[in-house]
Amino acid sequence: MAPPDEDTFRAEVRSWLAANLTGEFAPLVGTGGPGREHEFVPERMAWERRLGDSGYIGLGWPQSEGGRELPWGHQVIFYEEYARAGAPGRVGHMGEQLLGPTLLMFGTAAQRARFLPGILAGTQLWCQGYSEPGAGSDLAGITTRARLDGGEWHLDGQKVWTSLAHVADWCFVLVRTDPAAERHRGLSYLLVPMRQQGIEVRPIVQLTGTSEFNEVFFDDARTGAEDIVGAPGDGWRVAMGTLGFERGVSTFGQQLGYQREFEAVLATARATGAIDDPDLAGRIVEAWVGLQVMRYTTLATLVPVAGRAPGTEANVVKLIWGPWHQRLGELAVDVAGPAATVVGPGYQLDDAQRLLLFTRAETIYGGSAEIQRTVIAERKLGLPREPR
Amino acid sequence: MEFADTADQAELRGVVRAFASRYATPELVRTATASPIGYDRQIWARLSTELGLCALAVPEQHGGAGAGPREVAVAVEELGRVLLPAPYLSSAIAALALTRAAEDSAAAAERYLPGLADGSVIGALALDADVTAADGAVTGTARNVVDGAAAGLLLVRCGDRLLAVAAADARVVPLDTLDQTRRQAVADFDRAPALDAGSAAYPIALHRVLLAAECVAAAEHCLDATVDYLKMRRQFGRPIGSFQVLQHRAADLAVAVTEARATAQAAVWTAAADPAGLAALAPLAALHCSRTFLQVAAEMIQLHGGIGFTWEHEAHRYFKRAKCTQLLLGPVSALRAEIGREAGLLSAVD
Numbered sequence: 001m002a003p004p005d006e007d008t009f010r011a012e013v014r015s016w017l018a019a020n021l022t023g024e025f026a027p028l029v030g031t032g033g034p035g036r037e038h039e040f041v042p043e044r045m046a047w048e049r050r051l052g053d054s055g056y057i058g059l060g061w062p063q064s065e066g067g068r069e070l071p072w073g074h075q076v077i078f079y080e081e082y083a084r085a086g087a088p089g090r091v092g093h094m095g096e097q098l099l100g101p102t103l104l105m106f107g108t109a110a111q112r113a114r115f116l117p118g119i120l121a122g123t124q125l126w127c128q129g130y131s132e133p134g135a136g137s138d139l140a141g142i143t144t145r146a147r148l149d150g151g152e153w154h155l156d157g158q159k160v161w162t163s164l165a166h167v168a169d170w171c172f173v174l175v176r177t178d179p180a181a182e183r184h185r186g187l188s189y190l191l192v193p194m195r196q197q198g199i200e201v202r203p204i205v206q207l208t209g210t211s212e213f214n215e216v217f218f219d220d221a222r223t224g225a226e227d228i229v230g231a232p233g234d235g236w237r238v239a240m241g242t243l244g245f246e247r248g249v250s251t252f253g254q255q256l257g258y259q260r261e262f263e264a265v266l267a268t269a270r271a272t273g274a275i276d277d278p279d280l281a282g283r284i285v286e287a288w289v290g291l292q293v294m295r296y297t298t299l300a301t302l303v304p305v306a307g308r309a310p311g312t313e314a315n316v317v318k319l320i321w322g323p324w325h326q327r328l329g330e331l332a333v334d335v336a337g338p339a340a341t342v343v344g345p346g347y348q349l350d351d352a353q354r355l356l357l358f359t360r361a362e363t364i365y366g367g368s369a370e371i372q373r374t375v376i377a378e379r380k381l382g383l384p385r386e387p388r
Numbered sequence: 389m390e391f392a393d394t395a396d397q398a399e400l401r402g403v404v405r406a407f408a409s410r411y412a413t414p415e416l417v418r419t420a421t422a423s424p425i426g427y428d429r430q431i432w433a434r435l436s437t438e439l440g441l442c443a444l445a446v447p448e449q450h451g452g453a454g455a456g457p458r459e460v461a462v463a464v465e466e467l468g469r470v471l472l473p474a475p476y477l478s479s480a481i482a483a484l485a486l487t488r489a490a491e492d493s494a495a496a497a498e499r500y501l502p503g504l505a506d507g508s509v510i511g512a513l514a515l516d517a518d519v520t521a522a523d524g525a526v527t528g529t530a531r532n533v534v535d536g537a538a539a540g541l542l543l544v545r546c547g548d549r550l551l552a553v554a555a556a557d558a559r560v561v562p563l564d565t566l567d568q569t570r571r572q573a574v575a576d577f578d579r580a581p582a583l584d585a586g587s588a589a590y591p592i593a594l595h596r597v598l599l600a601a602e603c604v605a606a607a608e609h610c611l612d613a614t615v616d617y618l619k620m621r622r623q624f625g626r627p628i629g630s631f632q633v634l635q636h637r638a639a640d641l642a643v644a645v646t647e648a649r650a651t652a653q654a655a656v657w658t659a660a661a662d663p664a665g666l667a668a669l670a671p672l673a674a675l676h677c678s679r680t681f682l683q684v685a686a687e688m689i690q691l692h693g694g695i696g697f698t699w700e701h702e703a704h705r706y707f708k709r710a711k712c713t714q715l716l717l718g719p720v721s722a723l724r725a726e727i728g729r730e731a732g733l734l735s736a737v738d
Contacts, residue, residue, distance in 0.1 A: 266733060275734065282721065285728040289672050292654075293647050300391040300650035319643045376642055377635030381615050384630040 003070050010077045013056075017085040020050060025088075032089025033257065035358030037212040041091065041167055045125065048092040052122030057096055065104060065112060066120045079253030086260070091164060095119040095126035099172050102189075106230050106238045115170075115191070127194070129159040129173035129216060130239065137371050139174075140184035140236065144218060146175040148232075151225050153190055155198070155218040161365065165201045165214040168194050173218075174239050177232050187235035191227040198222060208357045209347035255295055258325065262291055264351060265332045274335035283331050290324045312380040315372045322362040322369060329355040391653045397462050404466035407439055412470035417569065417705070420473040424562050425538045426571030427474045435474060436507020442476075443505045445483035447490075450501035457484065457594065457659040461601045461652075468602035469609045471569045471705050475510045475535035477602065481595050482511025482543050485550060489586025496552040496583040500541050512539035512555075513595060514575055515588075521546045526553055526582040529574065532716060536573025537562035543585050544577070550591060551582035567712040569705055590663060593670035597655040599713055600677035604645070604652040607681040610688040610706050611641050617692055634691065641684050648680035668730035675723040682710040 004012065021029055025047055031039045051057050059075050061067020070078075090096070100119050103112050118124025135141040144157025155175060165171065171192045178186035194201075198221030203211035230238040269275040269284055297320060301313040332352035333340035340352055349357065363369040377383045393401060411431050420428045436442040441463045446452020453459075460480045467476050483504040490497035503509030512535045519528030530536075530544055537560055543550045557580040563572045615638055618629030628634055655673035658665045685707040689696040696703040717723065728734035 278721075281728060281734055282724050284733055285724040285731075288731055288733055289676060289727060292669075292672060293651050293676055296389075296391075296650040296654040297647045299389060300653060301646060316643050316646050319639075320647060370636065373636040373639035374632065376639035377629075381635075381638055381642055383615065383618060383635050383638060384627050386630050386632050386635065387626075 003068075003074060006073055006077060009070070009074050010081060013078050013081040014085070016054060016056070017081060017087055020054070021085060021087060025050070028088040029086040030088075032091070034089070034362070035208060035210075035212075035354045037089055037163060038210045040088065041164075044088050044091045045122075045167065047088055048090065048122035048125075050122070051092075052120055057092065057122055058100060058116075058120045061100065061104065061116075061120075065116055076252045080256055083253035083256035083260075091125055091167065092119065092122055094128050094164065094168070094172075095124065098128060099126050099191075102172070102229060102238060102241065105241055106189075106234075108226075110226070111191075111229065118169075124170065125164060125168045127162050127165045127168035127171045127216075129162060129171045129192070131161045132158060133160055137368055140187070142174055142176060142187065144173070144175050145179065146173075146177050146188065146190060148177075148225055152222045153192075153225065153227070155190070155192065155221040155223070157218050159216040159218075160204070160213075162201075162214045162216045163212060165194065165216050166203065170194060171216065172229070174235050177235075181233065184236035185233060187239075188232045189229040189235040189238040190223055191229065192218075192221060192223040196221060206358075207360065208349060208354060252298065254321070255291070255298065258291060258294075258321075258328070261328060261332075261351075261355065262287060265328065265335060268332070268352065269335040272335060272337055272339075274337065280331070280335055283327075283334070287324075287328055287331055290327070294320055294324060312376055315367075315375045316380070318366065319369055319372050319376070322359075325355075325362055326359040329357070329359040332356060389654055389657050391650065391657070393462070394458075397459060400459060401462045401466055403439065404441065404463050405469070407435070408466050408470045408472050412472045414700075414702075417471070417473060421568035421571075426535070426562075426568075427538060431472075432474055432507060432510075435476070442479060442483070442507040445480045445487065446501050446505035447487055450487075450497065450505055452483070452501070452505040457597070458656055460484065461598055461656040461659075464598050464602050465605035469605040471606065471702075471709055473569045473571075475512065475538045477598055478513055478535040478539070479504060479507075479509075479511040481513060481591055481598060482541060484594055485543060485591035486511075486552070486585055488590055489550070489584070492586060493584045496585045499583065500552060503540065509540040510535065510538045511541040511543060512536045512573075513591065514542050514544040515592060515595070517545045519544055519546050519551075519577060521549075521551060521582060524582060525579040526551050526577045527579055529576050531574055533560075533573045533575050534570060534716070536560050536575055537571060539573075542575055543591065544575075544582070545588050545592075548588050550585040550588045552585040553577060553580050553582045557581055565712070567705070567708040569709060570712065593663070593666040594659055596670040596674035596717065597652075597659045597666065599717065600648075600673035601652045601656055603677040603681035603710065603713060604648045606706055606709060607645050607648060607677075607684040610681075610684045610703070611638075611645050613702070614638065614641070614684075614688045614691050621693075637687060637691065641687055644680045644683060648677045652677050668727050671723045671726045671730070674717050675720060675727070678710065678714045678717055679720075682707075682714055685710040 028040055028043055028047060032044050055068060058067035059070045059078055063069045096119055132142050146153045146155045171194055173190045173192050174187055175190055176186050177188040198219050200217040202215045204213045205211055274280045298317060332355045336352050343349055378385055416428060443453040444455040444459045448454040464477050486497045486501055500509055504511055512533055514530035514533045516532050517530035519526050526544055539555050542553045542555050544553050559576040560573045565572050618634055619627055621628050651673050655669050658669055689703045689707055692703055695701050
């Protein structure tokens with residue numbers, strides 16, 4: 001079936017959002033984004049099912065796998081309209097953006113048949129088990145191990161920074177299955193059910209005072225022998241093959257979110273009179289300049305690689321938006337002035353305070369700024385690898 | 389908004405790049421910068437006749453090729469990449485300004501465009517001018533007239549208008565400049581005959597946009613040269629580009645250049661397709677791209693170490709071009725205030 005033209009699709013998405021972000025979902029507007037992922041989780045799970053019912057999950061997936069196979073431009077439109085409407089942060093994004101593409105690329109027919117429908121329906125939530133206390137930037141150094149015994153994988157170890165682990169049904173986990181193999185060669189990519197005896201989830205209290213991430217402990221956790229993506233020892237290739245998808249299409253919606261945040265900072269600056277301060281006024285203009293530059297850079301670099309896993313373009317874009325967003329967070333409290341030093345009961349943060357604090361994470365997660373620089377230096381500029 | 393060159397633009401870029409790299413030799417730069425006019429007449433002749441670069445900005449009816457800001461930007465970038473000393477940027481903007489002004493008053497266009505198209509007339513912008521106009525004549529002084537000593541035509545800013553004045557009717561005194569690859573003059577006018585050359589707004593915006601594009605190309609060269617050096621230079625038994633501290637600095641420059649490139653492309657595209665959209669974008673591009681160029685040029689010197697501090701190395705010429713471009717664009721605070729007003733962030737009355 002041919003897709004509707006872009007204008008028709010945009011109108012369709014916009015009216016669907018207007019009609020559905022009402023009633024029980026009305027309070028979700030503006031919730032669940034970065035720094036607010038802990039909010040309204042049950043309600044956002046219901047929202048995920050609503051999205052799935054209406055065919056708004058897996059927009060780019062093949063029709064043969066239950067997706068809508070819409071072109072990249074339509075997907076961008078969906079994210080733009082989604083951000084413009086202030087629709088809530090997605091609890092299903094790990095399944096839709098990471099595991100789904102991984103199964104489409106590396107999964108067996110049986111795995112796709114078993115897992116993709118739940119993701120598309122918004123009924124099955126996933127979390128990601130990559131980072132460990134001893135393996136952050138050096139992801140290949142993971143020590144969580146799994147061994148095949150009695151027709152099952154047995155897992156022991158610990159993962160960390162696992163978003164939504166407390167509500168997820170399944171986790172895709174990078175584990176060491178061959179202790180003798182060197183680093184990334186001994187890794188495998190397992191699919192593990194979260195609701196079982198051998199798994200314990202403990203929330204991490206972040207510097208925002210809230211908990212969006214968890215530690216996940218595996219103590220003889222089990223999963224089926226068939227629940228491995230790729231062959232044993234293929235885990236690194238499978239995990240890296242879809243890492244780029246995390247930084248693709250959603251970037252465009254993200255920038256509309258930034259525009260909303262910038263406008264809120266501007267409104268505060270006008271209300272407090274901070275806009276009359278020459279230094280703050282200059283920083284407001286610079287924030288706006290940065291927003292335009294970011295938009296042009298995204299259009300110039302990411303659009304041409306649309307639909308493919310981006311190369312170093314994504315590393316460049318991440319080094320732009322993270323620091324920009326941090327500066328906006330600092331500006332947000334500076335225009336509010338001393339009032340921003342006072343929080344609500346129970347360490348309740350307002351938007352400016354949350355922006356100041358949460359954005360510190362954005363140059364750390366998803367590959368720290370330092371890792372991005374190394375990738376750019378070696379792969380984009382072709383500088384010789386540092387001995388390591 | 390289109391960011392990539394069209395096929396024709398890519399071809400033009402290749403031709404100009406090959407030309408510029410052939411002629412921008414250290415000897416040429418030395419002789420050109422030592423001459424009072426600041427450029428080499430033979431190279432200018434080839435650039436205008438063989439390559440036809442001057443004709444790009446001029447409509448066909450006046451002997452030009454009828455291209456526009458995007459093609460001019462390609463030429464500006466490729467000449468700017470190697471800092472070829474030639475009064476191209478000034479002259480091209482003069483041609484684009486007169487072309488636009490011709491819609492209202494054709495006299496200046498008819499008189500000067502044919503010469504601008506074949507390169508026999510060089511145009512210069514006198515934007516920093518303290519002049520008065522009366523009875524078709526202009527009196528006063530213009531400072532920092534880039535390429536003024538080379539010019540046969542001066543476009544003099546008088547309030548919100550431009551006036552076309554024959555350089556022969558002015559007293560033009562060449563100046564020695566910090567950036568020797570881009571010379572300046574001071575021009576005095578004593579009841580010099582002047583023709584209306586239209587609103588100053590568009591040429592000023594165009595000037596900023598093309599300077600931004602030039603800054604980006606030059607910054608790209610600085611980055612490329614620096615990365616090459618980091619790969620080649622060895623210390624402590626290995627290429628210095630394998631040291632993470634230098635890799636990360638180079639990566640930061642690559643990010644900055646990527647951003648500036650996209651911004652300049654957006655501005656050039658807007659100059660061609662939607663000039664009304666330049667009100668905030670032209671000062672934005674000028675601010676952002678000149679700042680990036682200075683950052684990259686300064687890092688070029690530092691990352692080259694001692695050799696980067698020598699007169700014989702090219703790094704200082706880029707650093708000087710970057711800083712002088714920034715100075716001629718005016719204070720950062722003024723650009724910010726203008727962007728803030730035009731974008732509706734700050735109130736118009738300050």
